[in-house]
Amino acid sequence: MTLIDLRSDTVTRPTPEMREAMRNAVVGNAAWNEDPTVRELEEKSARAVGKEAGLFVPSGTMGNQVAIWVHTAKTHGPEVICEARSHIYLNESAGIAVLARAQVKPVAGVRGAMPPEAVEAAIQPRGNVLKPRTALIALENTHNFASGAAVPLENHRAIREIAERHNIPVHLDGARVFNAAVALGVPASAIGREVDTVQFCFSKGLGAPVGSVVCGSHAFIEEARKIRQILGGALRQAGVLAAPALIGLETMTKRLHVDHENARRLAQGLAKLEGLRVDPRVDTNIVIFDVRDLGVTAAEFTRALYEQGVGFSQVSPTEVRAVTHNDVTDKDIAQALDVTARVVEALRAGKRAAGAGGVGPY
Numbered sequence: 001m002t003l004i005d006l007r008s009d010t011v012t013r014p015t016p017e018m019r020e021a022m023r024n025a026v027v028g029n030a031a032w033n034e035d036p037t038v039r040e041l042e043e044k045s046a047r048a049v050g051k052e053a054g055l056f057v058p059s060g061t062m063g064n065q066v067a068i069w070v071h072t073a074k075t076h077g078p079e080v081i082c083e084a085r086s087h088i089y090l091n092e093s094a095g096i097a098v099l100a101r102a103q104v105k106p107v108a109g110v111r112g113a114m115p116p117e118a119v120e121a122a123i124q125p126r127g128n129v130l131k132p133r134t135a136l137i138a139l140e141n142t143h144n145f146a147s148g149a150a151v152p153l154e155n156h157r158a159i160r161e162i163a164e165r166h167n168i169p170v171h172l173d174g175a176r177v178f179n180a181a182v183a184l185g186v187p188a189s190a191i192g193r194e195v196d197t198v199q200f201c202f203s204k205g206l207g208a209p210v211g212s213v214v215c216g217s218h219a220f221i222e223e224a225r226k227i228r229q230i231l232g233g234a235l236r237q238a239g240v241l242a243a244p245a246l247i248g249l250e251t252m253t254k255r256l257h258v259d260h261e262n263a264r265r266l267a268q269g270l271a272k273l274e275g276l277r278v279d280p281r282v283d284t285n286i287v288i289f290d291v292r293d294l295g296v297t298a299a300e301f302t303r304a305l306y307e308q309g310v311g312f313s314q315v316s317p318t319e320v321r322a323v324t325h326n327d328v329t330d331k332d333i334a335q336a337l338d339v340t341a342r343v344v345e346a347l348r349a350g351k352r353a354a355g356a357g358g359v360g361p362y
Helices: 016-024 036-048 060-072 116-122 153-165 177-184 188-192 218-230 239-250 252-271 298-307 330-355
Strands: 053-057 078-083 103-107 133-140 170-173 197-201 212-216 286-290 319-323
Touching: 016 239, 036 053, 036 188, 036 212, 036 239, 053 060, 053 218, 053 239, 060 078, 060 133, 060 170, 060 197, 060 212, 060 218, 103 116, 116 153, 133 153, 153 170, 153 188, 177 188, 177 197, 177 252, 188 197, 212 218, 239 252, 252 286, 252 319, 252 330, 298 319, 298 330
Parallel strands: 078 103, 078 133, 133 170, 170 197
Antiparallel strands: 053 212, 197 212, 286 319
């Protein structure tokens, strides 16, 4: 059985062009900053998001944690303000506490966007020795758990202005920043200009097998290089990884609108199925929907779909996520909807039977 894999855009396989680039990559010792392909990738990545320099790292989580550590290193008892369902807070294994030894101040957002006035209210006043010191404000765009919402530039700009008044840096977890740029109709550099540092991934919507990059000022990247070394992220002949990432940066960014269109088609189809709560506002390549009305958990629902050849992922006890990507075609979307419709109907029939004293199929 061939799986239509919508669990994440991290499941993409490298394209033939990427595999060929890996085979022919010119390499050097990247840990000594001598790999020409890695250096080209870092320079082009920095330019793409409007920054001076970049640093190649193995993963987005490492990129975020390197940036947070550098930003908070000179503060005793630091605190990081971030959105309440942000990736750095929920899905990075408490790295902020373990590595940067900082605590988090979560602020509830609206579709991933923290209200600027709430951010300002969350900033700790200076001079109170009983309180932590706000050392960083972290944003996320697109916002994963807000159904891939593209956070408006106006929100970032308002928060940056607040941060500047309080002399606090701003970091962007821009794992899918090019998806955000496409959805907002702006270059990624326009988003990057509103923050001090940016992390983005090559191994998600850009389809490369490995890697992320942290971008910022020359001085910041020099500090980040040291932290990357501490975390074991300094690679050797990494040009074989940077080569497919370059293709992702240069070509895959131009096809992201296809993933967005497929995600919208998927959401529209799911919204027609009785028992699913679907947010029709789909900005990019992520669709999140709730299955509680079917009387099953998200884990039970995803297991039932997986057995029928469709891969969704669980993001909460009742929420399911689907992510479109380069390996998913419009035909795959149609088939996934057909399979989902059958499973939903079976679950609803089972719920009716259970209510009548019978036993359902799942």
